[in-house]
Amino acid sequence: MKYKLSLILLLLTSATFAQDSTFARRMVDTLTSKQFWGRGYTNDGMGKAAAFIAHEFKSYGIKPMSGKGFMQPFSFNVNTFPGKMELVINGNTLIPGRDFIVGPESKGVAGKGDLFQKDSVTFIEGQKRIVLTLKDKLTWSVSQQVADYTSIEIDKKALKEVPINVSVNIENKFVEAFEANNVCGLVKGTVKPDSVIIITAHYDHLGGMGKETYFPGANDNASGVSLLLSLAKYYAAHPQPYTMAFICFAGEEAGILGSKFFTENPLIPLNNVKFLVNTDLAGTGEDGITVVNATIYPKQFELLKQINAQGNYLVKVVPRGKAANSDHYWFTEKGVPAFFFYTMGGIKAYHDVFDVSKTLPLNKYNSLFKLMNGFVTALQQ
Incomplete structure (x- = not known):
């Protein structure tokens, strides 16, 4: 693909x-408010977030990608902790x-017992099949299955002495x-x-994890959704030569x-997609951004660098x-050229x-907006 890039024009245009x-x-x-409950699997958090985004799209003048509306439904198994x-x-x-935090694959458990120390950070209650692990940092995730034990990670700073017994x-x-x-x-273009x-x-x-605790996910990825919505709002008011599409994935x-589901059930022909830009963790940026797939698409990456410089x-x-x-990954696997960028x-x-x-901080939000807009403009040259 050949790009004709007028950097001066792009700068004058994207500055506004x-x-x-x-x-x-x-x-x-x-998106990080208690109402959306971590945009996950309890209290209808994910459903409420999807409805909010669809409402935003409609208010901007974005059209549904499908005749059935903005939503593309799919399903999967998940282990949750609602109680x-x-x-x-x-x-x-x-x-x-x-x-x-409880291990995302854990089964529920109730009871108490004495702990056996396996090593310096691992403690086991054998009868209830409980495994406690001491950690320097607690990091949660999601599991699509349930194990036959309960794993619990504990912040080392929360304990003043070696764990001896547990009630759970x-x-x-x-x-x-x-x-x-x-x-x-x-x-539409x-x-x-x-x-x-x-x-x-x-x-x-x-x-959420229980009835009182939820994970707000500001940087991951309310920040990326915010940037997408900002771009969607702009392009709805300023249609481009190419069609601009916007997808918020669950x-x-x-x-x-x-x-993965979208690439297997595309609502638009994937061979019509000239480029895809995926944004995740877009809330910082004082140390710049990393661009995944840069080495796969060197011409487009050089273009992005020129616009940034x-x-x-x-x-x-x-x-x-x-x-x-x-x-971005499943699109790349289907032959769709794509970048994924995250802030550092x-x-x-x-x-x-x-x-x-x-x-x-969102301190590079405007810079990211201008960079993405300049890149989109250049891709259409």
Whole structure:
């Protein structure tokens, strides 16, 4: 593919494109609120988030990708924790999320017993099949299956002495065929509507662990959804020569499932997609961005770097090779050229209860918007 790039024109044009960063903050505040309960598998968190995004699309003038509406339904199995989440070690009650997390594959368990020390960080209650592990940092995830034991990770700082005994009451619920939706919309191209550029981000996160604790997921990935919505709002008001498509995926945290389903059941022909840009962890950026698939598509990566250098947007644009670490992956496997970028620097909160809106800087939000807009413009030259 040959690109004709007028950097001066791009700079003059994209300088006026950035949405006010207050839009980004409002979106991140909303998506991380208690109402959406971590955009996961309890309290209808994921369903509420999908409905919110679809409403935003409609309000901007985005059209559904399918005649059936914005939603593309699919399902998968998932282990959830909607109820009791209690842990007492040596008579001391620990706080879910902050002091401990339950392994996402764990079965529910209730009871108490003495602990056997296996090694310096592992303690076992054999009768109830409970495994406690001491950790420097607690990081949660999602499981599609249930084990025959209960694993619990404890922050080392939460204990003042070696664990001797345990009292636990944890409830799990295994959900077969959990119903989720990709949220898909587009703005028809004015010149070449059969040529498509897609912007994607996953909107799901980890949800809740018990009745009192949820994982807000500000950087991962309310930040990326916010950037996508900002771009969608702009392109709805400023249609491009190519069709601009926007997909917010569900099921990313459970194994990039929403994007896999879409590529197996595409709502638009994949051979019409000229390029896809996936954004995840877009809330920082003082150390620049890393671009996955940069070495696979060197011409497009060089173009991205040129736009960044001329605009002086980000301090670094770092190349990375192919990786199955977000929703771009299944498109690449189907032959769709795609980049996945994530920001670097700033906060270290990730898959924990500390990934909250108030500590997410969003300090490179406008720069990311301008860079993405310049890249989209250049792809259509």
